[in-house]
Amino acid sequence: xxxxxxxxxxxxxxxxxxxxxxxxxxxxxxxxxxxxxxxxxxxxxxxxxxxxxxxxxxxxxxxxxxxxxxxxxxxxxxxxxxxxxxxxxxxxxxxxxxxxxxxxxxxxxxxxxxxxxxxxxxxxxxxxxxxxxxxxxxxxxxxxxxxxxxxxxxxxxxxxxxxxxxxxxxxxxxxxxxxxxxxxxxxxxxxxxxxxxxxxxxxxxxxxxxxxxxxxxxxxxxxxxxxxxxxxxxxxxxxxxxxxxxxxxxxxxxxxxxxxxxxxxxxxxxxxxxxxxxxxxxxxxxxxxxxxxxxxxxxxxxxxxxxxxxxxxxxxxxxxxxxxxxxxxxxxxxxxxxxxxxxxxxxxxxxxxxxxxxxxxxxxxxxxxxxxxxxxxxxxxxxxxxxxxxxxxxxxxxxxxxxxxxxxxxxxxxxxxxxxxxxxx
Amino acid sequence: xxxxxxxxxxxxxxxxxxxxxxxxxxxxxxxxxxxxxxxxxxxxxxxxxxxxxxxxxxxxxxxxxxxxxxxxxxxxxxxxxxxxxxxxxxxxxxxxxxxxxxxxxxxxxxxxxxxxxxxxxxxxxxxxxxxxxxxxxxxxxxxxxxxxxxxxxxxxxxxxxxxxxxxxxxxxxxxxxxxxxxxxxxxxxxxxxxxxxxxxxxxxxxxxxxxxxxxxxxxxxxxxxxxxxxxxxxxxxxxxxxxxxxxxxxxxxxxxxxxxxxxxxxxxxxxxxxxxxxxxxxxxxxxxxxxxxxxxxxxxxxxxxxxxxxxxxxxxxxxxxxxxxxxxxxxxxxxxxxxxxxxxxxxxxxxxxxxxxxxxxxxxxxxxxxxxxxxxxxxxxxxxxxxxxxxxxxxxxxxxxxxxxxxxxxxxxxxxxxxxxxxxx
Numbered sequence: 001x002x003x004x005x006x007x008x009x010x011x012x013x014x015x016x017x018x019x020x021x022x023x024x025x026x027x028x029x030x031x032x033x034x035x036x037x038x039x040x041x042x043x044x045x046x047x048x049x050x051x052x053x054x055x056x057x058x059x060x061x062x063x064x065x066x067x068x069x070x071x072x073x074x075x076x077x078x079x080x081x082x083x084x085x086x087x088x089x090x091x092x093x094x095x096x097x098x099x100x101x102x103x104x105x106x107x108x109x110x111x112x113x114x115x116x117x118x119x120x121x122x123x124x125x126x127x128x129x130x131x132x133x134x135x136x137x138x139x140x141x142x143x144x145x146x147x148x149x150x151x152x153x154x155x156x157x158x159x160x161x162x163x164x165x166x167x168x169x170x171x172x173x174x175x176x177x178x179x180x181x182x183x184x185x186x187x188x189x190x191x192x193x194x195x196x197x198x199x200x201x202x203x204x205x206x207x208x209x210x211x212x213x214x215x216x217x218x219x220x221x222x223x224x225x226x227x228x229x230x231x232x233x234x235x236x237x238x239x240x241x242x243x244x245x246x247x248x249x250x251x252x253x254x255x256x257x258x259x260x261x262x263x264x265x266x267x268x269x270x271x272x273x274x275x276x277x278x279x280x281x282x283x284x285x286x287x288x289x290x291x292x293x294x295x296x297x298x299x300x301x302x303x304x305x306x307x308x309x310x311x312x313x314x315x316x317x318x319x320x321x322x323x324x325x326x327x328x329x330x331x332x333x334x335x336x337x338x339x340x341x342x343x344x345x346x347x348x349x350x351x352x353x354x355x356x357x358x359x360x361x362x363x364x365x366x367x368x369x370x371x372x373x374x375x376x377x378x379x380x381x382x383x384x385x386x387x388x389x390x391x392x393x394x395x396x397x398x399x400x401x402x403x404x405x406x407x408x409x410x411x412x413x414x415x416x417x418x419x420x421x422x423x424x425x
Numbered sequence: 426x427x428x429x430x431x432x433x434x435x436x437x438x439x440x441x442x443x444x445x446x447x448x449x450x451x452x453x454x455x456x457x458x459x460x461x462x463x464x465x466x467x468x469x470x471x472x473x474x475x476x477x478x479x480x481x482x483x484x485x486x487x488x489x490x491x492x493x494x495x496x497x498x499x500x501x502x503x504x505x506x507x508x509x510x511x512x513x514x515x516x517x518x519x520x521x522x523x524x525x526x527x528x529x530x531x532x533x534x535x536x537x538x539x540x541x542x543x544x545x546x547x548x549x550x551x552x553x554x555x556x557x558x559x560x561x562x563x564x565x566x567x568x569x570x571x572x573x574x575x576x577x578x579x580x581x582x583x584x585x586x587x588x589x590x591x592x593x594x595x596x597x598x599x600x601x602x603x604x605x606x607x608x609x610x611x612x613x614x615x616x617x618x619x620x621x622x623x624x625x626x627x628x629x630x631x632x633x634x635x636x637x638x639x640x641x642x643x644x645x646x647x648x649x650x651x652x653x654x655x656x657x658x659x660x661x662x663x664x665x666x667x668x669x670x671x672x673x674x675x676x677x678x679x680x681x682x683x684x685x686x687x688x689x690x691x692x693x694x695x696x697x698x699x700x701x702x703x704x705x706x707x708x709x710x711x712x713x714x715x716x717x718x719x720x721x722x723x724x725x726x727x728x729x730x731x732x733x734x735x736x737x738x739x740x741x742x743x744x745x746x747x748x749x750x751x752x753x754x755x756x757x758x759x760x761x762x763x764x765x766x767x768x769x770x771x772x773x774x775x776x777x778x779x780x781x782x783x784x785x786x787x788x789x790x791x792x793x794x795x796x797x798x799x800x801x802x803x804x805x806x807x808x809x810x811x812x813x814x815x816x817x818x819x820x821x822x823x824x825x826x827x828x829x830x831x832x833x834x835x836x837x838x839x840x841x842x843x844x845x846x847x848x849x850x
Binding site: 011012013014015016017018019020023024026027030035036037038039040041042043048052055209211220280281282283284285286288289290292293294295298299300301302303304305306309312313342343356357358390391 | 436437438439440441442443444445448449451452455460461462463464465466467468473477480634636645702705706707708709710711713714715717718719720723724725726727728729730731734737738767768781782783815816
């Protein structure tokens, strides 16, 4: 089945707003084996709208339009579609009573204009909206299906999940998406593709998409089948081969974020952590504490821009800073060791570097960052020169620090006493 | 002049990618008084593409297509347009030499397939690409203009700014956009519109758009004119009335971020700041240090989740925490005062609260946050109950803290010794 999406709204034709509803809809349609062939954005104008409906209906089996179902005179989606399909629009009294009841529950009188939202084209089925006044509509015409949904995302998603998806699933005849999402860190995109293209190309039934993000690359594997077990088995096999090729640069095979993975490792290993940051300015602490329940492993963090604070909060010797400079491997290690001892954490991280745009020198250029990880056995340190602007440099530095924590747990060996539930990676 | 934008690329029809180039293009076109009437996304398929070109040309004066100019067989934009316009495609030797020279500079042989990128439709002018191999193309046909641009944003922007914009400006005949962007904090959207709608409705020539963001509302004012002075005067007058209506909830009239405004106030007042955060986990320090040069006012920050760290790093008396609880106005004030004294900063901020999803109680529910600001004269404190999930609660808390710093400087009075360059707001 081929679908098109029409997003309605003049605000979507300004420099400030994108149609993001279509991403959600595309994801849900893809799960049912339905592909999206075209997306159109049109303003709140009758002729533009009816043209768009007519064109999409000439090409697609399924047309989903979002927005333009509000109570004001600008909201013309219902009218334009009725005209295109030559269906009469009439008040649906059940819908009207529902809208009136909603206003009563909120203790407000229903404005006259809200009655517009109860107008339904002949032959349409009404898709109830639990989160707003405008219902969705499902209309069949000449073997095509048109679905109108309100623009506010929580209203649209509620209607789609509860009422559109089950009906489309019946039409799709049991076809289902099976998917995996791998994420990697530390391998450039071109290298990565060179290593895994010979593998995924052997799996013609699996659609492979490689997306580069900030400090990580995602590998999306998707296949559609009525035979779920076979599809899952094929994906597991493919994931196995890709994992062999990329090794520990893969940090998840199930679409988890780096923060989630690090949180899971800390929790599994019953380890605690503390951080002393300079150039990342709190970003590492912020990412570690994004995860609910992080207070069980995150003992604390300090943001020490000045040399005084590096000494006061993480016991970095002033003499060391003077001898090596604040941006140096030695100071990164002293920050990591100092914050670890201060807080009694199992792991300490220290970061010092030059996020720019100012402050760089030929020896210590913008983008140079030293990151150290300390545990009871000692300290490891990495130096990197990250490209890009201040925001990117700070992000890459925090990503590298989180990745060092992840790799630390991969390398825990049997020399440490085994603990119940500890991951042996 | 009316424009349409066609974004080409099958990846733009997946759940993972949006066409963001159209926002940039729309913004630049709007500056010249050119409106965008429709946006279309199509995949890399010959028929889909030529249909899209034909339809857009039947409606718009100007059609801008992005993407599909690469060297592979999937890249069909040139071919589809040539067919639609019935123009022959031929190698342009100047373009070909340029591509060959580019490869020589990179020390790599030019692959055969890259010659495709030198194919130019009859009668087209070539728009040189400083940042990549595919040139842009400008084609006029029956009074319409079609512009093809490569998809990578930095290539597209370079060509647009250097070559497309000057040519379009000549056609637009001196019409220019004049704009203001106000941002407010602390006023709900419906209240805000009720207060300012009677004002902006008097200015029919100014297009007013209200956009709600995370913890702030933006008011975009835009007008087009050949008479720049008159337009600027009108906008200044309108901004003046809106400012009267909304008062100090407006934090910028020129589109600056809250972080930039706070950084400017700290710098102007030669003040320093330090923070002690619990539930925001480093987010406030991270936002304060996003701004280049923040080391001149940001003395340091601590993230103290545990009671021990609140005591160790910000001198919060353990007895106070036991008596009032870690989430209390008293502990927020002790954090603010403690971190201020510890670091010697002019201002100290303390934040403590419950970001959720766990940890709430009937007396201290999820979303309850206490924020305190300390200076030499004492301490002010605000309690708020923020809605939403963990991410939103943390964001709102950091936004409120930054806003308290901003308002602090608005209220500096003459009782303090005047310093050169100090703002008297």
